[in-house]
Amino acid sequence: MFAGEGSDSGFAELDDVSATAYGLAVESGRFVREHIAEQLSLSEAEIARVEQVLCGVRLLQSMPGNPSELTPVTPDVAAASLVAPAERHIRDLQQAVTDVRAKLLALTPLYFEGRRLRNRLEAFxxxxxxxxxxxxxxxxxxxxxxxxxxxxxxxxxxxxxxxxxxxxxxxxxxxxxxxxxxxxxxxxxxxxxxxxxxxxxxxxxxxxxxxxxxxxxxxxxxxxxxxxxxxxxxxxxxxxxxxxxxxxxxxxxxxxxxxxxxxxxxxxxxxSAASSDELRWSIIRLMANGYKDEMVARRLGMSVRTCRRHIADITEELEATSRFQAGYNAARREMQSGGVLPPIG
Incomplete structure (x- = not known):
């Protein structure tokens, strides 16, 4: 079945009774109201409705020169006749969409040029x-x-x-x-x-x-x-x-x-590189530049507590009793290794 006339799609509704009546019309070669109504036990109002439905979906068409006589047509012919207006409407809409898009896209260079000028005026x-x-x-x-x-x-x-x-x-x-x-x-x-x-x-x-x-x-x-x-x-x-x-x-x-x-x-x-010698040498460098624990921690993205723990480990491993001595001992290690910072510890 498909949506009925008066529904959102705008097409007639083919129900089971109408489909059966269509099959009987195909067998006899034409739609005889009285014969089909008798076979399906339909009232006059019901057979009138079936006829309206089958005509609505284009499965019944009038004989040339005799509009009162209806004959069944194949479903593909009926479908073509039924959806042709909708297809034409869709093609028209697609063409309209294409035209609108083309006209608007033609403004793209103007937009980017305007944005470039705006960016200069609104740089910050x-x-x-x-x-x-x-x-x-x-x-x-x-x-x-x-x-x-x-x-x-x-x-x-x-x-x-x-x-x-x-x-x-x-x-x-x-x-x-x-x-x-x-x-x-x-x-x-x-x-x-x-x-x-x-x-x-x-x-x-x-x-x-x-x-x-x-x-x-x-x-x-x-x-x-x-x-x-x-x-x-x-x-x-x-x-x-x-x-x-x-x-x-x-x-x-x-x-x-x-x-x-x-x-x-x-x-x-x-x-982890965060606990590697690279980080420790960064701490030593900042210590040698006179930075306090808080500043060293801030610059290296760690907590002050973690920073102080690293400093304590470094001074112990370098056998230093002060920041100055830690920097001195680290510099000696660097000189003894030919300019390459050796591992600490």
Missing amino acids: DIITDVPRIQAMLNHLTQNCNSEMLTVQPGGARPADLLANARQAALSTLARGVRIRTIYQHTARNDLPTRSYVRDVTHHGAEIRTADEVIDRLIIYDREVAFLPERSCGERAPGAAIVREPTLVAFLCSVFEYLWDGASPYVVESQR
């Missing part, structure tokens, strides 16, 4: 509303076309943020967008971060770590960059949105510089 925006910032990040992530570059300082990422980031990253990667992210070495010790990295790298993301990185940075398609807001007072920090092409290109160059000096994040590695 400072957004202080955190929900609005997140909405903009979500929009740009969903519409990113080619590449997404991210620098995430501060060590391990919060587990709740990673859950949302995982879904967004996998969706973005599925569209063929390249994702590159730089963490700090201390992120390698965090189990939720390792799980996130394992999932996204399996689908094509590239992640590296470094001992020190710049502030948080997100760049979309090398066109729009997000930087953290400075001097926000007591409220939550906002973001600076950069669209100026020269500055965005510079930020991309900064990212590439950091990327070239970072180490690939290999989840299956048995040894």
Whole structure:
């Protein structure tokens, strides 16, 4: 059966009784109301309805020169007669859609030229509303076309943020967008971060770590960059949105510089780079420059407690009683190894 006349489709309804009556009409070669009504035990009103249905679906057609005599036609002829107007309407709509699309797409160069001029006038925006910032990040992530570059300082990422980031990253990667992210070495010790990295790298993301990185940075398609807001007072920090092409290109160059000096994040590695000699030498370097424990921890993306534990281990292994002596003993090791930093401990 198919939808009836007066239904949403606009076609007549072929029910079981009408279908049986059509079969009897095919057997006799014409639709004889009295004969079919007698065989199917139909009343005058019912046979009139059946006739109306069969005519509605074009299975009965009038004989030329004798409109009162109805003959059955094949279903394919009836279907062609019934749907032809609808098909013509569909073709007209498709042509109208094609015409509209072509006219609108012809404005594409004008749009991009206007956007280029607008970007020059709106090269920078400072957004202080955190929900609005997140909405903009979500929009740009969903519409990113080619590449997404991210620098995430501060060590391990919060587990709740990673859950949302995982879904967004996998969706973005599925569209063929390249994702590159730089963490700090201390992120390698965090189990939720390792799980996130394992999932996204399996689908094509590239992640590296470094001992020190710049502030948080997100760049979309090398066109729009997000930087953290400075001097926000007591409220939550906002973001600076950069669209100026020269500055965005510079930020991309900064990212590439950091990327070239970072180490690939290999989840299956048995040894965490965050507890390696590379991190310890970074701590020694900052200690030698006079940085206090709090500043060393902040720059290396770890807690002060963890930093102090590393410093205690380093001074013990270097047989030092002070920061100065630790730096001196470390320098001696470097000189004795011919400029190559040997393992500590």
